[in-house]
Amino acid sequence: MTSAITPGTIDSTFPIAGQDNDTQGFRNNYAAIKTNFTTAASEITNLQSNAVLTANLTTNAPVQNNLNGSSITNGVMSQMSTLANGPITVGSATTVSFNNGSFQAYVMSGNVAFTFRDWPTSGNYAQIRLQLTSSTATTQTATFYTNGGTIELGNAGINPNGFPATGNIVSGTPIGTLPVPAQFTFTTNGVTSSGSTTIVLHHAFNIQVGATITSGAGGLQSNTYIVSATGYTVTLSAATTASIPDGTTITVNYYNTVPVPNYIGTRLLEACTYDGGATVWLRQLADF
Numbered sequence: 001m002t003s004a005i006t007p008g009t010i011d012s013t014f015p016i017a018g019q020d021n022d023t024q025g026f027r028n029n030y031a032a033i034k035t036n037f038t039t040a041a042s043e044i045t046n047l048q049s050n051a052v053l054t055a056n057l058t059t060n061a062p063v064q065n066n067l068n069g070s071s072i073t074n075g076v077m078s079q080m081s082t083l084a085n086g087p088i089t090v091g092s093a094t095t096v097s098f099n100n101g102s103f104q105a106y107v108m109s110g111n112v113a114f115t116f117r118d119w120p121t122s123g124n125y126a127q128i129r130l131q132l133t134s135s136t137a138t139t140q141t142a143t144f145y146t147n148g149g150t151i152e153l154g155n156a157g158i159n160p161n162g163f164p165a166t167g168n169i170v171s172g173t174p175i176g177t178l179p180v181p182a183q184f185t186f187t188t189n190g191v192t193s194s195g196s197t198t199i200v201l202h203h204a205f206n207i208q209v210g211a212t213i214t215s216g217a218g219g220l221q222s223n224t225y226i227v228s229a230t231g232y233t234v235t236l237s238a239a240t241t242a243s244i245p246d247g248t249t250i251t252v253n254y255y256n257t258v259p260v261p262n263y264i265g266t267r268l269l270e271a272c273t274y275d276g277g278a279t280v281w282l283r284q285l286a287d288f
Helices: 023-050
Strands: 084-090 094-097 103-108 112-117 126-134 140-146 150-153 167-170 178-180 183-187 198-200 212-215 226-230 233-236 249-253 267-273 279-287
Touching: 084 126, 103 112, 126 178, 140 150, 178 267
Parallel strands: 084 103, 094 112, 103 126, 112 140, 150 279
Antiparallel strands: 126 267, 140 178, 150 167, 183 249, 198 233, 212 249, 226 233, 267 279
């Protein structure tokens, strides 16, 4: 793009020194100067309206640049961040809009149906990372919808008790539920004697120091939590009060305000799309 200002319309040799000069020459130059000033004012106004700025040109305050779908290509990004929204406490149906940022955090005070909306148009990749926590140790249920499309579930990842291994659910039907705070089931390997501070498990997936053992074993004291884990052996914060049979299923809940660090059952998910939300790919990333 080139400027429409035309300096050549101004006669820089007029007036000529040492002789009478026709006033028409002055008028021609003044008219050309005015025309170029008018053009310059229009171009500067357009730049002020459309250019990407680091600050307001008058107040020097930070600005929000809306590129209106224009592309930035062949650049190097450094020290860039994306908008984060929340945490917001919710207890009923909630819209997760891409307009609210690429990272959104919600504290669930009840069962919540989350619906993804406002994705960019087809051909543009976009993702939302969703952080879910619970306001209490009570298990809340998160279900997921997409507005006018299909949700594809990723594999279970590190959470064998989270999403099913595969899924292809049409909009309007909730996909497999996700408990919040994070909780998992384990099976004891061998008999645990009364008075023991350790339990041996069949597997150690998702073992988290600080997590609370909430149910499944009558010999566990209330609010017993995991102090440490070595291999498949878990050390408890309180000794068992009765023997626990081999093969007993126990439930571990990530919500616990007693140990340090505290746990509030945080679950991190990622939803992404490249076709305007016609297909939303949803997977679980991690539990904390």
